[in-house]
Amino acid sequence: MTRRKNELQGAELDVIEKTLTSEILPFDKAMTIFIKDAKRKALREFTIKYYLRECNDFRNYLAREEHSLIINEVLRRHIDEFIEDMQQRRHLQTVTINTKLRAIRTLFNFLYDRKFISENPMQKYPLLKDRKANISTFSNKQLRQLFNAPNMRTFTGQRDYTFMLLLLDTGIRLNEAAGILVEDVKLSEGSLFIRNTKNHFHRYVPITAKTKAQLSRYLKLRGTCETDHLFVTIDETALTRAGLQKVIPKYGKLAGIKGVRCSAHTIRHTFAKLAIMNGAGIFEVQKILGHSSMEMVRVYVNLFSSEVAEKHKGFSPLNNFDF
Structure with a gap:
């Protein structure tokens, strides 16, 4: 009988990584941690308000649709559905939708990098393609x-x-x-x-x-x-x-x-x-x-x-x- 190695390797480490680094984290608590870090980095007040506004817009969508408000349970399909809602129900312009997606992406990238979540639903998530409108100027x-x-x-x-x-x-x-x-x-x-x-x-x-x-x-x-x-x-x-x-x-x-x-x-x-x-x-x-x-x-x-x-x-x- 071959004796197994005591030190875990490769895929075995992935199994425990998810268990050791992830916790049940409510959306609001995640936002508190995220904004606290933004203030520690001395981000502009305007930028912090932008993150709060756009991420909470996504949070309110999840609540309205009766999706889970546990940040670990937000899936990529929830992002897809959020975009559909903004396009079909709210009729938002592409540039506005991309502005929201950038804020949400920053939030989830932060949580993933700090190991608050084991899966990042915004990883490599593409922005919507938008035709460059003519830039208006004064004559x-x-x-x-x-x-x-x-x-x-x-x-x-x-x-x-x-x-x-x-x-x-x-x-x-x-x-x-x-x-x-x-x-x-x-x-x-x-x-x-x-x-x-x-x-x-x-x-x-x-x-x-x-x-x-x-x-x-x-x-x-x-x-x-x-x-x-x-x-x-x-x-x-x-x-x-x-x-x-x-x-x-x-x-x-x-x-x-x-x-x-x-x-x-x-x-x-x-x-x-x-x-x-x-x-x-x-x-x-x-x-x-x-x-x-x-x-x-x-x-x-x-x-x-x-x-x-x-x-x-x-x-x-x-x-x-x-x-």
């Missing part, structure tokens, strides 16, 4: 209408004009603008320090003479406040991200701008378009916009590069025909 006429809308004889008008000018000059994100402190404005250096970034990599962005002059005027009007934030309310409190988010829609409506979404992100797209059309290189655009990869920058180049249009004039097959 030069619409920009003039937008920037002429604030009442420059009021503090809020000067503040909002400064905010919009800063967005157009630098292409920074809304959340980045909300995090700017007075000390981040480097007028003598002609730059702006961006601390509240999406990828946690702080960066400096250049500002033009026109923006420097407007920032100088605004800082004199702003004066000294208890908050260090650059953009403040008339009560001298920090203007929140939600408050800044309302600025461009407000003036877009006042200016009667139609056919384009009036938002900070549209100004960001407009910055990218104008920068590329004016000859900015892809690495310059990537650095200023703070993209961690070249994917979005390539989209901008493909859409807005005037060089593509000029080259097309030379190689178009129609050049060889006289209709």
Whole structure:
């Protein structure tokens, strides 16, 4: 009789791994552990709220459909059914569904990596394929209408004009603008320090003479406040991200701008378009916009590069025909 080896190997280890590392974990407790870890990593408050919102949306779906709320019992088919529900009952757009899937994937990847679950239903789960929609931007006429809308004889008008000018000059994100402190404005250096970034990599962005002059005027009007934030309310409190988010829609409506979404992100797209059309290189655009990869920058180049249009004039097959 052959004596078996006492040390477990291969598939035998897989058998006990599931038993030793997994526990019965309710969805809510899993979320508490996940969010606690996110806070420990000092993720942005906006990011944490995003995880809470989207993961709890999935949790509420499971409860409504009377599926188990034990995180270990969530299966891949539950994800499939959740997607079908979002598409057929809620009629959500593909980009919205993918936003939710990214949050759920992050949750389950965390739980699997920390061995709270032995099976990961989101492992290699593909996002929905979405046709790249045309990126909307402001025309030069619409920009003039937008920037002429604030009442420059009021503090809020000067503040909002400064905010919009800063967005157009630098292409920074809304959340980045909300995090700017007075000390981040480097007028003598002609730059702006961006601390509240999406990828946690702080960066400096250049500002033009026109923006420097407007920032100088605004800082004199702003004066000294208890908050260090650059953009403040008339009560001298920090203007929140939600408050800044309302600025461009407000003036877009006042200016009667139609056919384009009036938002900070549209100004960001407009910055990218104008920068590329004016000859900015892809690495310059990537650095200023703070993209961690070249994917979005390539989209901008493909859409807005005037060089593509000029080259097309030379190689178009129609050049060889006289209709």
